[in-house]
């Protein structure tokens with residue numbers, strides 16, 4: 337009788353399209369896999385039992401060209417989005433994320449701090465560390481430099497890593513490589529900020545398309561957007577999620593929002609009221625910190641905006 341374990345391999349799911357999954361084997365190449373029909377993930381009601389980033393064990397089929405996923409290892413974390421507003425089922429966008437990187441630009445196009453702070457607050461909720469990258473510094477005018485230095489100071493003080501890059505001048509790119517090495521990084525940012533350009537600079541062999549609207553193939557019939565994971569030659573993994581808007585705020589409620597701002601979290605235990613919303617209560621340590629410049633005005637304003645947006 338053939339020994340089954342000889343046919344077993346471990347790997348990570350890099351893509352999921354309908355019923356087929358692309359799995360990158362520990363051995364260093366990829367194979368198309370299916371899920372065993374009766375497989376069901378215990379405990380979680382999700383529309384997709386297997387997600388990008390999952391570590392799996394698979395067994396090769398008789399043809400030796402395709403395989404069947406027989407086991408999914410427990411996830412370290414996962415990012416979900418509700419399937420629909422009415423449904424209690426969730427869609428897992430990606431799992432086993434080590435960190436996130438948000439690419440922003442001060443100009444062409446301008447990224448609002450509101451967008452950055454929503455992203456940061458969401459990442460806080462998942463306990464995912466974030467690297468903030470301000471790209472296209474070759475385009476910055478003096479006023480832009482002033483802004484970016486100010487933002488850098490605020491975000492670094494809050495505990496985030498911040499890098500300034502220019503793909504055109506190849507500045508700051510090695511620092512990005514240092515952050516990404518040996519990690520799984522979810523990358524995000526508005527269209528046109530230079531995400532693909534940065535990745536190409538890190539690994540020219542990937543040759544991602546830049547300067548055009550990406551993910552056209554996800555438009556049309558497929559309103560669902562699929563995450564995809566790819567490997568840089570340095571061994572880093574990038575998770576590209578076209579539907580990054582979904583990496584939104586719906587899993588943060590008003591009561592916990594202030595905790596998602598590290599500099600507010602640091603002082604809020606001094607508020608007079610334990611249930612302080614930091615809006616107009618007397619004896620609010622957060623408002624005091626804003627007044628004396630310890631917490632940046634724009635960060636506080638973004639907090640207020642997020643509260644009222646709920």
Ligand SMILES: Nc1nc2c(ncn2[C@@H]2O[C@H](COP(=O)(O)OP(=O)(O)OP(=O)(O)O)[C@@H](O)[C@H]2O)c(=O)[nH]1
Nearest residue numbers: 472502503504527528529530531532533546547550
């Ligand atoms: N001046 C300047 N232009 C840049 C820089 N990085 C990228 N660009 C340009 O900005 C445009 C958009 O870059 P992409 O890498 O396609 O942007 P993206 O973030 O991947 O956009 P989507 O895929 O649509 O989400 C391209 O024309 C790039 O050449 C930079 O550092 N400086």
Ligand SMILES: [Mg+2]
Nearest residue numbers: 531532545550
């Ligand atoms: Mg792109």
Ligand SMILES: [Zn+2]
Nearest residue numbers: 607612614620
């Ligand atoms: Zn308060």
